Amino acid sequence: MAGYNGNTSIAPIQMSSVYLQNKIGQNFPEYIDLVSKKDAETPIHTDWAKLTSSPTWTTQDRYLFIKEFSEKYGNQSADYWNNNQVHHIRPRIYGGTNDFSNLMPVPVQQHQLITTWFRNY
Template sequence: LSGFKVIEPDTEYSQEVWLEVDNNSGETKTLSEVDEDFLEKVRKEYKSPEKVITGLKESNEIQVTNNREPTFNPSSSLIRLYYHIEVDDKNSRIKLSTTITELIGETPAIVIFGFALYSGNSRNGSFRQRTILEREWIAPRLGQTASRTFNVTNTQFWTANYTHTVGWVGAAPRTGTGSSETFLLNSKAKPYPKVINEHNNTVMPEPSMTTWKVVPENERTKREPKLKNKYIRWYIDTYGNPRWDWSGIHVHHVRPLKYGGTNAMRNLYPVPADFHIKVVTPWWANY
């Protein structure tokens, strides 16, 4: 519907970490930014001599010779760790994985890491650890990976933290830490829907808590008669007239009446009717 932008929610979160050892000083460091020119230089330092076919021997074996030798004395060795979170709403689970996606130069003697998944009842509240992926890789290899899945059964906010220690022979090991974004999933691991009101540049608010209880029907607030008309007047007075065709818009309760919400204007948000019926309401059905 014109005036609204539906954003496909993220189902994957990832972060890559580069660590470097200086082959001369033995200093190990985490690279906050990776310059492509620097990477290309280091790759060239370690590039194998090119091979050329010079002909066939009588045994039909291909004969090759070295065409050139490396031009530089390697100055650094690098490793890239890739931390990945995949939300699988078809099977109601979260998958954590850690992979070595690049090795340049000398292979580290050891890589130790922990990738922990946490959940909480509010975005800014306390979180508790739900599972952890831990490994100790001796002489790690390119493409080495480990993963762990966790079954989602409750609506929660989720985040993940990682820590790793990488050490090369003759160099002091380096430890680093980091964290993922925080994201909201319902009890079926479905990400919270996202739609932007382009008229007042707001995003549909998410529930502030994941522990709202169902209020008995005879105790919950009833929807006001002609609530939509009242909301339209309030919206125009507050934000100006968006010139929408309001017949294609539903007024969504950010905190549903079923879970203790009210008809207060600040608890309401306009959404395209089709999006409300097909996406928002099903998400709340598994809150």
């Protein structure tokens, strides 16, 4: 493409950051687990339909996740599991399952921010 004086003047367009926002404009709280490197945001879509009720989540489900996580990433301390909650990347109320691939540990405070964000999804 030629400019005013015949010289080319094409400059690359700078990429802007894209933020996932809920219906009231809050940005999704970013979090990447330091152990597994799972990103709480990456697989989120904006078109998930809300179910009438959530599938169950039990202490046995939590135990099985921690067991598989430990087998895959090594044992974490009891303190680690006391300070982290198991987060459903795709929330159960939006069709998320208890499958290992949909779960990740998230610090309690960060998990509260994510849960609050989803109230206005």
